[in-house]
Amino acid sequence: MIEISHLTKKFDSFTAVDDLSFKVEEGEVLGFLGPNGAGKSTTMKIITGFLGATSGFVTVHGHDISRDPLAVKSLIGYLPEGAPSYPDMTVLEFLDFIAEVRGFSGEQKRQRIAKVIREVELAEVCHKTIETLSKGFKRRVGLAQAIIHDPKVLILDEPTDGLDPNQKHQVRQLIRNLARDRIVIISTHILEEVSAVCTRAIIIAAGRIVADGTPKELEARSHLFGAVSIQLTQDFDLATALEGVEEVADIEPSDEERRRFIIIPAPGKQIFGKVLDRVQSEHWPVAEFHLVEGLLEHFFRSVTSQTAASQPRTSRGARAPHQSANQQQG
Amino acid sequence: MRNMGIIFKRELAGYFATPLAYVFIVIFLVMSGIFTFDMGGFYVRGQADLMPFFSFHPWLYLFMIPAIAMGLWADERKSGTIELLMTLPVTLSDAVLGKFLAAWVLSGVALLLTFPIWITVNYLGDPDNGVIVAAYLGSWLMAGGFLAIGSCMSAMTRNSVIAFILTVAICFVFVASGSEIILNALRWAPQTLVDAVAALSFLTHFDSISKGVLDLRDILFFVIFIGSWLFASAIVIEIKKAN
Numbered sequence: 001m002i003e004i005s006h007l008t009k010k011f012d013s014f015t016a017v018d019d020l021s022f023k024v025e026e027g028e029v030l031g032f033l034g035p036n037g038a039g040k041s042t043t044m045k046i047i048t049g050f051l052g053a054t055s056g057f058v059t060v061h062g063h064d065i066s067r068d069p070l071a072v073k074s075l076i077g078y079l080p081e082g083a084p085s086y087p088d089m090t091v092l093e094f095l096d097f098i099a100e101v102r103g104f105s106g107e108q109k110r111q112r113i114a115k116v117i118r119e120v121e122l123a124e125v126c127h128k129t130i131e132t133l134s135k136g137f138k139r140r141v142g143l144a145q146a147i148i149h150d151p152k153v154l155i156l157d158e159p160t161d162g163l164d165p166n167q168k169h170q171v172r173q174l175i176r177n178l179a180r181d182r183i184v185i186i187s188t189h190i191l192e193e194v195s196a197v198c199t200r201a202i203i204i205a206a207g208r209i210v211a212d213g214t215p216k217e218l219e220a221r222s223h224l225f226g227a228v229s230i231q232l233t234q235d236f237d238l239a240t241a242l243e244g245v246e247e248v249a250d251i252e253p254s255d256e257e258r259r260r261f262i263i264i265p266a267p268g269k270q271i272f273g274k275v276l277d278r279v280q281s282e283h284w285p286v287a288e289f290h291l292v293e294g295l296l297e298h299f300f301r302s303v304t305s306q307t308a309a310s311q312p313r314t315s316r317g318a319r320a321p322h323q324s325a326n327q328q329q330g
Numbered sequence: 331m332r333n334m335g336i337i338f339k340r341e342l343a344g345y346f347a348t349p350l351a352y353v354f355i356v357i358f359l360v361m362s363g364i365f366t367f368d369m370g371g372f373y374v375r376g377q378a379d380l381m382p383f384f385s386f387h388p389w390l391y392l393f394m395i396p397a398i399a400m401g402l403w404a405d406e407r408k409s410g411t412i413e414l415l416m417t418l419p420v421t422l423s424d425a426v427l428g429k430f431l432a433a434w435v436l437s438g439v440a441l442l443l444t445f446p447i448w449i450t451v452n453y454l455g456d457p458d459n460g461v462i463v464a465a466y467l468g469s470w471l472m473a474g475g476f477l478a479i480g481s482c483m484s485a486m487t488r489n490s491v492i493a494f495i496l497t498v499a500i501c502f503v504f505v506a507s508g509s510e511i512i513l514n515a516l517r518w519a520p521q522t523l524v525d526a527v528a529a530l531s532f533l534t535h536f537d538s539i540s541k542g543v544l545d546l547r548d549i550l551f552f553v554i555f556i557g558s559w560l561f562a563s564a565i566v567i568e569i570k571k572a573n
Contacts, residue, residue: 048417051571074419084410086340088347100336101418129347145414 001025002047002153002183007056009042009207016042018207019056024200026152029179031198031215032187035304039207040187041081044157047185048078060153074102077151081158083142087131091122091141094130095148102149112148119174120144135162143171147178154178156186160193172197191296195219201296205304215296222299224264224292228275231288232259241284247271262292333420337428338435345398345436354398358440361390366447379457383447384465384540388505388532391476396497398433399480400490403567407488416571426564430474430481430556437473441466461542468539471552472532476501478559485566508533 002024009017017039024030034040045051047058049069057064063071085094095116099109117123120140125133130141139162146154159175160168168190175184175197188194194201195215203211203218211218219225230238238261242248247269254260265271272291279286292298345351362383366372370382406412415425451457476497483496506512508531516524528534535548 045413050413050417070419070421073417076417078414078417080410080413080417082410084414086344086411087409088344089340093343097336097340098418101333101420103419 001061002185003059004043004047005057007043007046007058008054009039009046009051010054015207017046017053020204020207020209021056022202022209022212024183024185026181026183027179028200029175029184029186029198031194031201032185032204033189033191033194033201033300034187034204036189038204038304040204041157042207043204044078044155044185044187045080048076048155049073050080074149075151076153076155077146077149078154079142079146079156079159082161083139085130085138085141085145088129090129091117091126091133091144094141095144098145099148104149116144116148119147121170136164136167139163139167139171143174151182153183154185156184158188159186160188160190168193191294191300195296203300203303210303211299218299219295222295223302224262224295224298226265226270226272227292228263228272229254229288229290229292230261230263230275230279230286231257232261233285233287235259236285238263241278241282242275245271245274245278247274260288331424334424334428334431337415337420337425338431341429341432342435345432350398351436351439354394354436355440355443358390358394359443361394362386362444362447365390377455380447380451380462380465381540383444384469384536387469388472388536391473392498392501392505395437395473395476396480396483396494396501398436399477399497400484400494402429402433402481403485403563404488404490404493407570408490412567412571422564422567426481426560426567430477430560430563433477433481434470434474437477438470441470441473458542461540464542464544465540467544468536468548471539471549471556472536474556475504475532475552475559478556478563479504482559482563482566485563485570504530505532507531508537 004023005021007017007020008015020039020043032040032043042051046053047060047065049065049072052066057066058072059065060072060075063075065072086097089097092113095113096109099112104112117126120143122137122140122144125137130138133141139159143156143159146156154175156175160171163171172193175186178184179197179199186193186198198215201211201213201215201218202209211221213221232238238251242251242263247265248263248271249266249269250264252262252264254262263271263275276289278284279289345354365386366380366383370386372382375382403412406415416422448462451462452459479500480493480497483500484490484493486496487493507527513524513528516527529551535551538545539548
């Protein structure tokens with residue numbers, strides 16, 4: 001178990017991490033989300049013992065990182081941001097070095113290296129120097145060094161950054177396989193990744209936790225949860241057509257496409273079926289009709305961006321029909 | 331200790347994986363040859379000793395040693411591998427000592443490869459080989475002093491060229507403080523100050539060792555000097571890690 005309690009990190013006058021507290025249990029894959037500069041990497045650097053905290057404490061399986069750093073460091077496998085490694089070494093030399101520092105020698109060391117090369121698929125490049133490798137391979141070398149000692153805790157700072165879609169898929173598969181009986185913490189900007197691999201997500205902004213829950217729970221907290229996206233084929237007064245459906249709280253024009261609208265349900269209500277009935281019975285000019293996707297992204301934006309958070313929710317309801325009318329004229 | 335050995339091995343292999351070690355050794359040998367035979371008047375003196383060889387070492391080291399020390403920590407910071415290294419189960423002292431020792435052994439290898447000069451002087455005459463062994467030891471200790479300064483300067487910055495310049499500047503102070511010019515310029519000062527400045531100089535301590543006088547105080551000076559600068563390196567690394 002990792003326990004983080006009232007963790008604060010200040011750089012001069014700037015507070016990067018501000019009174020952060022949470023626990024992570026075995027078997028959890030924690031997605032650590034937040035805008036750039038929110039304090040994700042700083043928190044990871046403190047957990048892994050690279051930086052010291054200004055106040056608060058971190059314990060990993062009962063070991064305090066500031067009192068017993070070596071015990072914590074031997075439990076953790078860490079992929080730092082950008083997957084740094086020694087460019088002059090070959091992949092094999094590099095993994096050999098890491099394995100030795102991790103306390104392996106002889107036959108056991110050889111087996112570890114062979115296993116990790118198989119898992120991360122590095123066989124074809126293992127005699128090449130790291131500086132000659134592509135970004136994807138460098139990232140995989142970084143992953144390999146992080147998992148070589150079969151760590152109880154795996155901390156990965158943007159593990160799929162710069163990978164192509166196939167490689168991303170591969171890395172996610174690897175993370176899912178590794179997740180059993182251990183703690184995995186990954187930081188990422190890619191929210192679909194969170195839904196794909198994480199059992200829990202923490203969103204931080206300005207060094208504080210603004211949301212904590214399973215990806216599904218967080219999606220449900222988006223104001224677009226259960227909202228319907230509708231694409232019309234010609235101008236049509238949606239507001240009038242939906243009058244009397246009291247589950248509908250709001251109609252917003254989409255800022256991405258003309259004649260696309262988002263119908264937002266009142267909190268806790270389902271509207272998909274009701275609206276669909278009207279569409280069919282009243283023969284609306286509809287080209288597309290589906291539930292709004294990317295809810296996590298909407299939720300993320302609403303809790304991390306200042307402007308979205310400070311905008312009063314109720315004002316949208318009054319403005320939306322008016323705006324949609326304007327758009328239809330233009 | 332075990333991890334210090336692993337880091338030492340990696341660093342030393344790193345020097346030889348790139349042309350750095352070979353360039354360093356070749357230039358070192360060529361330069362020491364020029365200094366000894368051309369400028370030192372090895373033949374003209376008609377004496378069977380290696381004084382002309384060793385007396386140029388402080389000046390040779392002044393530019394050669396910062397070149398191998400400059401990357402010690404600056405490169406780790408620049409490439410981000412310092413984060414990797416410092417989150418592995420190694421202590422800071424393992425890392426500082428391991429890296430220092432690797433660079434020190436490299437300078438030792440370069441020094442040992444000057445052995446043809448020793449063979450030459452034995453072929454031409456009958457030198458006091460005890461003095462020569464002492465001088466080699468003194469020279470290596472002095473190289474360690476330069477390197478320890480370099481380690482600390484390299485920890486200060488992520489730019490290895492800046493580390494090089496800083497190291498040369500500080501090493502120059504520690505070499506020149508024992509030279510006639512500086513000591514003469516300090517004639518106005520109280521004798522204790524002049525003595526203190528001279529006592530901190532590499533030249534003062536190296537001169538007596540290279541004459542074959544293995545005084546414990548001179549050896550201790552270099553050992554403590556190296557230790558202090560390495561300790562300072564560790565502190566600088568700890569402070570600078572965050573940026």
